[in-house]
Amino acid sequence: MKISSEFSKYAQEYNSYKIIQEKVVKKLLSRISTRPQNILDLGCGSGAVCSSIDWEYQSFTGVDFAQGMLELHPRSKNIEALYGDFNDTAMFKNLSKNKYNHLISSSALQWAKNLEEVMLGIKKLNVPISLAIFTSGTFLTLNITAGLSPILRSSLETQELVEKHFDIECELVHYKLEFTSTREMFRYIKKSGVSASRNVLSYRETKKLMREYPLNYLEFEVIFIHSL
Numbered sequence: 001m002k003i004s005s006e007f008s009k010y011a012q013e014y015n016s017y018k019i020i021q022e023k024v025v026k027k028l029l030s031r032i033s034t035r036p037q038n039i040l041d042l043g044c045g046s047g048a049v050c051s052s053i054d055w056e057y058q059s060f061t062g063v064d065f066a067q068g069m070l071e072l073h074p075r076s077k078n079i080e081a082l083y084g085d086f087n088d089t090a091m092f093k094n095l096s097k098n099k100y101n102h103l104i105s106s107s108a109l110q111w112a113k114n115l116e117e118v119m120l121g122i123k124k125l126n127v128p129i130s131l132a133i134f135t136s137g138t139f140l141t142l143n144i145t146a147g148l149s150p151i152l153r154s155s156l157e158t159q160e161l162v163e164k165h166f167d168i169e170c171e172l173v174h175y176k177l178e179f180t181s182t183r184e185m186f187r188y189i190k191k192s193g194v195s196a197s198r199n200v201l202s203y204r205e206t207k208k209l210m211r212e213y214p215l216n217y218l219e220f221e222v223i224f225i226h227s228l
């Protein structure tokens, strides 16, 4: 399954499954003290960033490639939600015609096919950045138990790729999400939009993993990156 369709499929349910993503948005926004007026949000989803901004601004542009998520995004005279794929360099050319004064991206850029190319695209916009990107410590014990290598870039690789093009400060944060049963935990993985098209385990392997997973929580690792 393509990543875009996985997010669209679960778009309705995603809202109730985005506990970690909401914590991430709150933390990301808490570090933006400049109250930017013209904001661009890459991988805006159903609008967690937009809905959490507590200052008045002139314009907010959310961009996402999952129509199902865009349909749920708030819209008003100063809020637009547009279709766009950040893996497509032409998108940045189009966006660079507008004037933004801050770029935010929360829980989305881990899915960049080529993060360095995305950074080059963002650089064209010439704006301060605030990014929260999930990294390879996410589902650490789950991956070890299943004998899988992490699907996400490491925090170091992510930091280095961004640092090549921006003066930044970084913070690595670990989250735990507890569950009352493994069944519930695996249901969460499927519905939260964090598994992203990775159906690598057979039914039997999944059952084995559910039996052997030693924790009652899932691990998440997020790197927070802000322009200096």
Ligand SMILES: C[S@@+](CC[C@H](N)C(=O)[O-])C[C@H]1O[C@@H](n2cnc3c(N)ncnc32)[C@H](O)[C@@H]1O
Binding pocket: 003, 004, 007, 018, 021, 022, 025, 042, 043, 044, 045, 046, 047, 048, 049, 063, 064, 065, 066, 069, 084, 085, 086, 087, 105, 106, 107, 108, 111, 112, 193
């Ligand atoms: C986990 S959600 C986060 C949504 C929102 N930013 C939040 O914090 O709740 C990741 C979002 O990134 C979007 N996304 C993933 N790859 C993308 C791409 N190449 N271009 C645009 N959006 C993308 C998905 O469609 C999804 O809405």
